[in-house]
Amino acid sequence: MxxxxxxxxxxxxxxxxxxxxxxxxxxxxxxxxxxxxxxxxxxxxxxxxxxxxxxxxxxxxxxxxxxxxxxxxxxxxxxxxxxxxxxxxxxxxxxxxxxxxxxxxxxxxxxxxxxxxxxxxxxxxxxxxxxxxxxxxxxxxxxxxxxxxxxxAATPVAALRRLGMRGGERVVVIGAGVLGLAAAGAAKALGAEKVVITAKYDHQAALAPRFGIDAVVRSGEDAVGERLLEEVGGGGADIVVETVGGNAPTLALAADVVRHRGTVIPLGLWDEPVPVDSWKSAFKEINYLFCLAYxxxxxxxxxxxxxxxxxxxxxxxxxxxxxxxxxxxxxxxxxxxxxxxxxxxxxxxxx
CATH class of the missing domain: 3.90.180.10 (Medium-chain alcohol dehydrogenases, catalytic domain)
Known part of the structure; x- marks a missing residue:
């Protein structure tokens, strides 16, 4: 053969x-x-x-x-x-x-x-x-x-389609790698009013305009959560898409910046199990939408x-x-x- x-x-x-x-x-x-x-x-x-x-x-x-x-x-x-x-x-x-x-x-x-x-x-x-x-x-x-x-790209697209975006949403994407930029671009294409993304590296931030992203917050800044809330407005994001995983405390950041009764979509994979703040999640009635694939x-x-x-x-x-x-x-x-x-x-x- x-x-x-x-x-x-x-x-x-x-x-x-x-x-x-x-x-x-x-x-x-x-x-x-x-x-x-x-x-x-x-x-x-x-x-x-x-x-x-x-x-x-x-x-x-x-x-x-x-x-x-x-x-x-x-x-x-x-x-x-x-x-x-x-x-x-x-x-x-x-x-x-x-x-x-x-x-x-x-x-x-x-x-x-x-x-x-x-x-x-x-x-x-x-x-x-x-x-x-x-x-x-x-x-x-x-x-x-x-x-x-x-x-x-199909996984963040699948998550946003399952969520049933209607247009006009305020979206925060945590992480500007492939998943993050694809998620941000897909959210814009599906009618999001405003999309804000965090980026660690200059070359990631430089791609944001190509995907229609409205604002970039550098992840190394002080008070990243406060900066995200300031940029997205409206008392928090309707949707937060987490794409970092690894060993980053980004699930907690997502819970901080999502609005009451908003949705957090964790797409990152963590190296070890990570805690979820049940009090904050319950108080804000956060919806968590996990998405493995398309x-x-x-x-x-x-x-x-x-x-x-x-x-x-x-x-x-x-x-x-x-x-x-x-x-x-x-x-x-x-x-x-x-x-x-x-x-x-x-x-x-x-x-």
């Missing part, structure tokens, strides 16, 4: 390439040649050796944990009807792996399907074998490697909704890409993504 290159993360800070068998097409699957694979913030929890992350998914991690894909269909089975060779696609792995029969699939919550929950991501690799149901054909104007940006909301999947926003120019995800590295430099890609002093926002690996 033909071989291809695929990553394996052996330990924190150590990822290498290995030769594995290239998948072969069958009647019910397609082969996608990957054009771009994003280094996700969740990958960096393993890269840094987070105890919580490694307990959930121990080393060695075949594929290295990659799951943000854009690519080109190169082969199709005889039962495939919706895509054809040459199609440029973004890939929803949860939908691809879902059973299509359970109550969660019927509700469009593909990430909660037992089959999808047992799925192991193919990772940073040259070719993928997939059913067609999780493939989303990209419109003209979106290059195949940029299809990898749909996955990270699915289907109404007649359109979150993936397709995000693609449409990007294609329309209302969510310029391409602006997030600061570094592109070949698969042969996978370790460098992780180092750059983990070190924000490098100027990185989104690092895309190009097989």
């Amino acid at each position: 033909a071989k291809m290159k695929s990553a394996v993360m052996l330990a924190p800070g150590r990822i290498v390439l290995e030769d594995v068998e290239r998948p072969e097409v069958d009647d019910d699957h397609v082969i996608v040649q990957t054009a771009g694979i994003g280094v996700c913030g969740s990958n960096l929890h393993w890269w840094r050796g987070s105890g919580t992350a490694t307990a959930y998914w121990p080393f060695p991690i075949r594929g290295g944990g990659g799951h943000e894909y854009g690519g080109v269909v190169v082969e199709t089975g005889k039962n495939i009807r919706r895509v054809q060779p040459g199609d440029r696609v973004a890939i929803d792995l949860f939908h691809s792996a879902s059973c299509g029969q359970c109550e969660y699939c019927a509700a469009g919550a593909f990430s909660h399907c037992a089959a999808a929950g047992q799925f192991v991501t193919p990772g940073f690799t040259e070719y993928l074998k997939l059913p067609e149901k999780g493939l989303h054909v990209l419109p003209d104007g979106i290059e195949p490697h940029l299809g990898s940006l749909i996955e990270p 699915g289907q909301c109404g007649l359109k999947t979150d993936y397709r909704f995000t693609i449409d926003l990007m294609a329309s120019g209302r969510l310029p995800l391409e602006a997030l890409v600061t570094h592109e590295l070949p698969l042969e430099r996978i370790a460098d890609a992780f180092d750059v993504a983990a070190n924000k002093n490098s100027g990185s926002v989104k690092v895309v690996v190009r097989p």
